[in-house]
Amino acid sequence: MIKATHEAVMVDEVLENLVFKQNGKYVDCTFGAGGHSHEILKKIDRTGFLTSIEKDERATKNIPIEFKDDSRFKLINDSFSNLRLFFETEEIDGILIDLGISSTQLDDPLRGFSFQSNGPLDMRIDTTKGKTAAEWINSASKKEIEDVLWLLGQERASRRIALKICEFREKKSIESTKELADLIVSCVYKKTKKHPATNSFRAIRMFINNEIEELQKVLEAASYVLCCGGRLAVISFHSMEDRIVKRFFQGKDRIESKVKFEYMKDKFFKPTAEEISINPRSRSAILRVAEKVC
Numbered sequence: 001m002i003k004a005t006h007e008a009v010m011v012d013e014v015l016e017n018l019v020f021k022q023n024g025k026y027v028d029c030t031f032g033a034g035g036h037s038h039e040i041l042k043k044i045d046r047t048g049f050l051t052s053i054e055k056d057e058r059a060t061k062n063i064p065i066e067f068k069d070d071s072r073f074k075l076i077n078d079s080f081s082n083l084r085l086f087f088e089t090e091e092i093d094g095i096l097i098d099l100g101i102s103s104t105q106l107d108d109p110l111r112g113f114s115f116q117s118n119g120p121l122d123m124r125i126d127t128t129k130g131k132t133a134a135e136w137i138n139s140a141s142k143k144e145i146e147d148v149l150w151l152l153g154q155e156r157a158s159r160r161i162a163l164k165i166c167e168f169r170e171k172k173s174i175e176s177t178k179e180l181a182d183l184i185v186s187c188v189y190k191k192t193k194k195h196p197a198t199n200s201f202r203a204i205r206m207f208i209n210n211e212i213e214e215l216q217k218v219l220e221a222a223s224y225v226l227c228c229g230g231r232l233a234v235i236s237f238h239s240m241e242d243r244i245v246k247r248f249f250q251g252k253d254r255i256e257s258k259v260k261f262e263y264m265k266d267k268f269f270k271p272t273a274e275e276i277s278i279n280p281r282s283r284s285a286i287l288r289v290a291e292k293v294c
Contacts, residue, residue: 007103008035009235009282013269014096017289018233019043024093027225028052029080029218032102034063040096041073048072053080055126056105079126081217084224091227097218100237101125101205103281113205115181115197121174123205133208137180138173142166152212152240153203160187161200177201202238215241216255219248223259228294232261237284242268249290261290 008014014036019026022045028037031054040050053076054060060077067073076086080097105111109119112133121134137145142162149158164183165174174180181197188196206212222232236242247253249261269287276283 007279007282008039009098009279009285010269010271010275010287011036011039013287014233014235014289015039015043017264017269017287018094018096018231020231021048021093023047025090026050026094026096027083027087027092028096028098029083030054030096030098031063031075032056032059032098033104034067036096036098037067037073041070044072046072050074051076051086053078053083053086055079057126057128059102059104079214081214081221083218083221087225092225092230093227094231094233095222095226096233096235097215097222098235099211099215099241106281109177112177113201115177115184115195115201118176118178121177121180123208125209131208133180133204134173134175136208137165137204138169148207149200149203151203152206153199154239155199155203157184157187157189158200206238212240212244215244216248219245220255220257223257223261223292226259226292228292230292231264231289232292233287233289235285235287237286242286242288245288249288260293262293264289264291 019040022043024044025048026040026044028040028050031037031052037050037052044050049072051074055078057077060075063075067075101113106113109117112119112122121132121137123133124130145165146158146162149155149161155161161184164187168174168183174183184197184200226232234245236245244253249263251260267288271282271285
């Protein structure tokens with residue numbers, strides 16, 4: 001029996017709408033701590049198969065032995081935007097994409113994702129490549145920082161924050177999550193239940209990891225990889241991501257795919273009050289599931 005270490009979001013809704021064949025082939029594009037993969041493996045039979053993808057090399061090195069011993073399971077350490085490369089000759093029955101980052105990543109101060117604890121300002125999901133958030137924040141122009149905070153975070157104080165960052169780094173570089181969070185807090189005057197740094201940290205993380213472009217690519221890839229009648233399930237935590245998914249299912253704003261999708265009986269699902277009480281981080285999640293029409 002596989003034991004999950006992460007509180008997966010909307011498990012019942014995902015399983016009910018995604019796993020419609022016990023002997024099917026499925027893909028979990030965001031393995032994370034294995035929560036959804038664990039549940040999918042429980043539902044498929046001995047002839048079913050699950051391939052999981054994970055960009056974070058650390059996560060792939062620390063998977064429970066139960067996953068390694070399951071002949072119905074394979075884990076690929078790569079970006080999910082390369083999905084089409086992995087399934088050039090086979091069709092998939094169901095694909096799950098759970099966007100954002102896992103609690104395991106968020107709770108590790110060394111990863112730099114959270115403003116709740118102090119740590120190096122990294123924010124890379126794949127720590128083997130690309131600029132860290134600190135490298136970017138200390139070299140980007142005021143206009144670039146402002147645009148990222150506004151376009152990806154809908155941060156109303158984006159101009160004040162960008163200016164404050166530029167003024168601060170004239171004296172010293174910004175290296176820690178606490179330094180950045182404190183700068184942001186000093187610029188956000190309107191008090192809300194949400195921490196003042198929430199929007200900015202999310203925007204910077206999305207920019208550093210190129211998350212919008214990655215999402216657009218994996219949606220396109222999924223449309224080709226799925227079999228006729230195959231299902232695509234996407235969990236998003238941000239209105240911009242959800243809008244991209246929604247419009248893709250409607251056949252809009254695509255790169256090249258002409259594949260048609262039809263929603264299941266419900267256009268979207270949200271966590272129940274009970275789930276939110278158990279896992280508060282699920283409160284902003286939206287699940288959309290659609291079927292490929294041929």
